[in-house]
Amino acid sequence: MPSGSMWRSPFSRALAALILGITLGWGWSWSERTGGSAGPPSLSAQAANPLPQDRDQQMVSGRCIICHSLEMIAQQRQTRAEWSVIVDRMISYGMPVGPGDRERILAYLTKHLGQ
Amino acid sequence: MDSRLTRRAFVIHVGAAAALLGRGVPSAAQTSPAPVPGKDKLIVRSPRPINLETPLKDLGADITPTDLFFVRNNYDGPEIDAGQYVLKVDGEVDNPLTLRLDDLKRMEQITQTITLECAGNGRSFYSPKAAGLQWENGAVGTGVWKGVRLSDVLRLARPRPGASHVVPDGNDAPPTPQAPDFIRSHPIWKAMEPHTMIALEMNGRPLPHLHGGPARLIVPGWIGSASLKWLVRLTLADKEWDGPFMQRSYRSPRVEDPTQSYSLQSLECKSLIMSPLDGAKMAAGAQMVQGYAWAGEGSVTGVDVSLDGGKTWVPAALSGAAHRYAWRRWEMPWTAAGGAHTIMARATDSLGRVQPGAKTRDPQGYRWNVIHAVRVDVA
Numbered sequence: 001m002p003s004g005s006m007w008r009s010p011f012s013r014a015l016a017a018l019i020l021g022i023t024l025g026w027g028w029s030w031s032e033r034t035g036g037s038a039g040p041p042s043l044s045a046q047a048a049n050p051l052p053q054d055r056d057q058q059m060v061s062g063r064c065i066i067c068h069s070l071e072m073i074a075q076q077r078q079t080r081a082e083w084s085v086i087v088d089r090m091i092s093y094g095m096p097v098g099p100g101d102r103e104r105i106l107a108y109l110t111k112h113l114g115q
Numbered sequence: 116m117d118s119r120l121t122r123r124a125f126v127i128h129v130g131a132a133a134a135l136l137g138r139g140v141p142s143a144a145q146t147s148p149a150p151v152p153g154k155d156k157l158i159v160r161s162p163r164p165i166n167l168e169t170p171l172k173d174l175g176a177d178i179t180p181t182d183l184f185f186v187r188n189n190y191d192g193p194e195i196d197a198g199q200y201v202l203k204v205d206g207e208v209d210n211p212l213t214l215r216l217d218d219l220k221r222m223e224q225i226t227q228t229i230t231l232e233c234a235g236n237g238r239s240f241y242s243p244k245a246a247g248l249q250w251e252n253g254a255v256g257t258g259v260w261k262g263v264r265l266s267d268v269l270r271l272a273r274p275r276p277g278a279s280h281v282v283p284d285g286n287d288a289p290p291t292p293q294a295p296d297f298i299r300s301h302p303i304w305k306a307m308e309p310h311t312m313i314a315l316e317m318n319g320r321p322l323p324h325l326h327g328g329p330a331r332l333i334v335p336g337w338i339g340s341a342s343l344k345w346l347v348r349l350t351l352a353d354k355e356w357d358g359p360f361m362q363r364s365y366r367s368p369r370v371e372d373p374t375q376s377y378s379l380q381s382l383e384c385k386s387l388i389m390s391p392l393d394g395a396k397m398a399a400g401a402q403m404v405q406g407y408a409w410a411g412e413g414s415v416t417g418v419d420v421s422l423d424g425g426k427t428w429v430p431a432a433l434s435g436a437a438h439r440y441a442w443r444r445w446e447m448p449w450t451a452a453g454g455a456h457t458i459m460a461r462a463t464d465s466l467g468r469v470q471p472g473a474k475t476r477d478p479q480g481y482r483w484n485v486i487h488a489v490r491v492d493v494a
Contacts, residue, residue: 050148067290069163071148077244086246094291115244 050074052112060108063095077115080106153182154325160248164188165325169253175389175405177435177444178228179256181318186325187233187254189297189360192287192345197321197329202313204268206350207278212271216329219263219315226261227310227335228438230409232382234338234365237483245480252387252487255409257441258326260333261316266307268349274303278351281306283332286345299340299365300356305380310335310440313346335440336411338379338482340365367477382411383484384470386418386445386462393489402451404431406460406487409442413464418445424457425472425486431460451493459488 051057051070061070067090078086087106091097097105148159157167167186169179197216204212233254235247248254269281282300289296305311314333315322322328327344334341340360355361355378366376386408391397404422408415414437419428435444445460461470470486477483 067294069148069161071159072161072248075160075249076246078246079243082246093289093294 054108054112056104056108059101060105063097063101063105064090066095067093073109073113076113078109078113079115080110083109083113151186151325153323154186156183157185158251158253160250164191166248168250169256171252171387171389172392174253174256174387174407177257177441178259178318181258181320181323181326184256184258184317184326185233185254187235187248187339188287188344189340190287190289192285192324194324195286195329195345195347200329200347202268202330202347202349204272204349204351206282206352207275208272208351209275210271210273212268214268216315219268219313219330222263222267224261225264225312226259227312227333228257228259228436228441229310229333229335230255230257230440230442231333231339231342232385232409234340234379234481235479237485238480240483240485241474241476241480243476245476245478247480254339255387255442257407258317259319260312260314261319262312262314262330262333264309265311265313265332265349266309268313269306269351272349272351274351277353279303280352280355282350282352282356283343283346284348284350285327285331285343286347295359297343297360298356298358299343299361300352301334301341302355303351305334305337336381338365338382341380364479365481366479367481379481381413382409383482384408384410384413384415384462384464384466384468385484386415386460386470387487388458388460388489391458391489391491393491395489395491397451397491397493399451399453399493402449403446404449404458404460405444405446407442407444408433408460408462410462410464410466410468413466413468414439415443415445415462416465417463419461419463420447421459421461422449422456424488425459428461453493455490455492457488457490459486461486 049061049070051061051074064070064073083106087102148162150159151165151167154167156173157169160166160168165186165188169183169185173183200216202214233250236250236254237252238245238247239249239251280300280302282298284298287297312333313330315330317323317326322331330346332343332346361378365379367379369375369377386406388404388406390405404420408418418431420431421428429447431445431447433443433445437443463469470484472486474485
C-alpha cells in the first residue's frame with residue numbers, strides 16, 4: 001500500500017522528527033544516566049536487548065529498532081561484505097547515520113555477528 | 116482511509132521504539148521476547164514485524180489449529196474493521212470494481228484444505244548462514260480456508276487481453292517512506308487457476324488479523340509470500356511487478372546459469388518427521404514413525420523411511436485425506452530395538468522430484484528441503 005501520504009504533511013514530518021529525536025536523543029541521555037541497565041523492573045523482561053554487549057551496542061540498537069525488532073539482527077551471522085550490503089540497504093531505507101556511523105555499525109556487526 | 120491507517124501504524128511502530136529506548140536499551144541478553152497473545156506456544160523469531168514459528172512437536176495434525184499456525188510478516192499491518200473493508204480491482208480491466216466484505220460473501224464460496232509454507236522455512240540449516248529469519252522446521256502449516264475464487268472476482272472486472280499479471284497489494288506499510296511496499300505479482304494463469312482464492316475464513320472462523328483478515332490471497336502450492344495478507348487492491352498489469360520483493364527477494368539462482376536468478380513459485384517436495392522427535396528416549400518394541408509430506412505444485416507419490424541412517428529405505432504408508440494442495444500424512448510401524456538410531460524420511464512427488472541428501476548454497480536461504488533426520492535412543 002502506498003505509504004508516502006503521511007510524510008507529506010508538515011505536521012507528520014514534525015511529529016516524526018520529534019519522535020525520532022526522543023528515540024535517539026532522550027533515549028541516550030536516559031541510558032547514560034542509568035549506565036545502560038534495565039529500565040523499570042516491571043518492563044525489564046520484555047525490554048532485554050538481544051544484541052551482544054559492547055561499546056556500540058546501544059548506538060546500533062537505536063538505529064535498527066526504529067523499524068524492526070533487534071531479534072531480527074541477533075539471529076544473523078554474516079560476513080563483512082554481506083553486512084555491508086544489508087547496512088547500505090537500511091541506510092537507503094532511511095536509517096539515520098551520522099559521519100562515521102556506517103563504519104562503526106559495520107564493525108560491530110562483523111565482530112559480533114560475523115561468519 | 117489509507118493515510119489514517121498508515122499514520123496509526125507509524126505511531127505504533129515508532130511509539131514502541133520510543134518506549135523501549137526511552138528507558139534505555141537494557142543489556143541483559145538471552146531473554147526470549149514475550150509470547151504474542153493468542154499464539155503463546157509459538158517461537159518468537161521477531162516481535163516486530165511479528166514472525167512466529169510452530170514448534171515441530173505441535174505440528175503433527177492434518178489441520179494446524181489457528182493458535183499454533185505460524186506467522187510470517189514482512190511488515191505488520193494495522194487491524195482492519197470488517198465493516199470498513201474495501202477491495203479495489205483496477206488496472207487493465209474494462210470494469211473496475213470496489214467490493215466490500217459483504218459483496219465477497221455473497222459470491223460463491225469454496226472451502227479448501229491448503230498447506231502454506233514460508234519460502235525461508237529451514238533457512239537456519241544452511242551453512243554458511245543466509246541472511247533472513249532463521250526458521251527451523253515450523254514455518255509451515257495446513258489450514259481450512261473458505262472464501263471466493265480469485266478468478267470469479269477477476270472475471271467480474273473483465274480483464275483486457277493484455278492483462279498478463281495480477282499485482283496484489285495489502286494494507287501493510289513499510290516503516291519509512293523510502294522502504295519498498297510489500298508487493299509481488301502473479302502471472303494471470305495462476306491467478307485464474309480455480310484453487311487460487313481470496314480467503315475470508317480460516318479453520319471455520321473469520322480470518323484473524325494475524326493471518327491477513329478480513330481477506331487474504333491463498334495461492335496454493337506456491338511459497339507463502341504469494342499468499343498476500345490484508346488484501347485491499349488487485350491491479351491487472353501487462354508485466355511482472357518490478358519492485359524489490361519481486362526482483363531481489365524470493366529468487367534463487369538458475370541451475371543452468373547461476374549468474375541468473377528466477378522468481379520462486381512452487382514449493383519443493385518435502386517431508387518432516389513429526390514423531391518421534393529428535394533426541395527422543397523411546398521404549399523398545401512397537402513404535403510408529405509418522406510425519407507429513409507436501410510438494411507444492413506436485414503431489415506426494417511416496418515417502419521412504421530409513422531406520423539405519425540412510426543405508427536402506429522402506430516405503431511408508433500414505434494415510435489420511437489427499438487434498439490437491441495440502442500435506443499428506445505418512446506413517447510406518449517400527450519394531451524398535453535397543454540402541455541409538457537415525458531415522459530419515461524422503462518424499463517423492465508426481466513431478467519426479469525426490470528430496471535431496473544435501474543442497475548447494477542458496478544465497479537467500481530459500482526452500483530448504485534436505486532429507487529430515489532425527490536421532491533417537493531406544494532403551
